[in-house]
Amino acid sequence: MSSGASEQLANKVALVTGSAQGLGRALSDRLAQAGAQVALLDLKEQEVTAAAAEVAEQYGVDTLGLAADVTDEESVARAFDAAVERFGRVDIVVSNAGILISGDITEFDVAKWAKVVEVNLVGYMIVAKHAARVMIPRGSGVIIQINSKSGKTGSYKNSAYAASKFGGIGLTQSLALELAEYNIRVNAICPGNLLDSPLWVDSLYKQYAERWGKTVDQVRQMYIDKVPLKRGCAYDDVADAMLFLCCDGASYITGQALNVDGGQTMH
Ligand SMILES: NC(=O)c1ccc[n+]([C@@H]2O[C@H](COP(=O)([O-])OP(=O)(O)OC[C@H]3O[C@@H](n4cnc5c(N)ncnc54)[C@H](O)[C@@H]3O)[C@@H](O)[C@H]2O)c1
Numbered sequence: 184m185s186s187g188a189s190e191q192l193a194n195k196v197a198l199v200t201g202s203a204q205g206l207g208r209a210l211s212d213r214l215a216q217a218g219a220q221v222a223l224l225d226l227k228e229q230e231v232t233a234a235a236a237e238v239a240e241q242y243g244v245d246t247l248g249l250a251a252d253v254t255d256e257e258s259v260a261r262a263f264d265a266a267v268e269r270f271g272r273v274d275i276v277v278s279n280a281g282i283l284i285s286g287d288i289t290e291f292d293v294a295k296w297a298k299v300v301e302v303n304l305v306g307y308m309i310v311a312k313h314a315a316r317v318m319i320p321r322g323s324g325v326i327i328q329i330n331s332k333s334g335k336t337g338s339y340k341n342s343a344y345a346a347s348k349f350g351g352i353g354l355t356q357s358l359a360l361e362l363a364e365y366n367i368r369v370n371a372i373c374p375g376n377l378l379d380s381p382l383w384v385d386s387l388y389k390q391y392a393e394r395w396g397k398t399v400d401q402v403r404q405m406y407i408d409k410v411p412l413k414r415g416c417a418y419d420d421v422a423d424a425m426l427f428l429c430c431d432g433a434s435y436i437t438g439q440a441l442n443v444d445g446g447q448t449m450h
Pocket of ligand 1: 253
């Protein structure tokens, strides 16, 4: 039995990319809590297999761990086929897998810059392409891209990431236009800084503290101070928005990029 209170997504099947850890894992938890069967897809085979088993155990839903690289179309196609074979269909796809490599433009290695665009933008296109392939014959579906506030405003010394995320909004709007006739809604969520995520805790605080001669606590406070609502973004903030966009209450919403950032971006 599921321990989910709402069961809003009972009988739905969801697939989440980049779900071995971090936000993707938290979103998989929330989908399972709402009663969905969840396919977790990630580059990291062992970790995603373990994550799928944990989600099944915790929420009492059927799950599947899929090892795939979102930049490799064949592996993505195989993963979608495996999910359809196991669950019969895919109703909800959350394109969450993403990477961040920052750097000064004069020193930015072009291959690294292109890699960020390859994962964050081309990877989203490949995932959305195969989501559409399995959703079109059913005449319904929900595609959600996890974007960023860096998809709406430039990001200092973070040009590859911002360019990839801006592109993601163009792709979201274009796919929303193209897939509307099949009753497939396509939206993006633009979270603010997830200040407790591995990206920040394991890497960014230290990098910024060294760069600016500040302590990790001072860096964290600096980022909180940028937010009108005065806190970092939590996984639950993003999960709440995702669940709303998945449900019938959002049936008239497509082609949007919803800021979930405490008011930091207002366009
Ligand atoms: N952390 C933040 O502050 C923040 C803020 C706004 C938006 N986001 C976005 O949220 C999403 C998740 O971020 P996170 O902080 O949880 O990241 P994370 O690095 O903790 O997790 C990303 C996951 O994606 C997987 N992944 C990476 N490349 C992949 C590929 N080519 N194919 C399949 N899987 C791949 C990784 O193995 C990892 O498990 C990203 O799209 C990111 O841009 C993060």
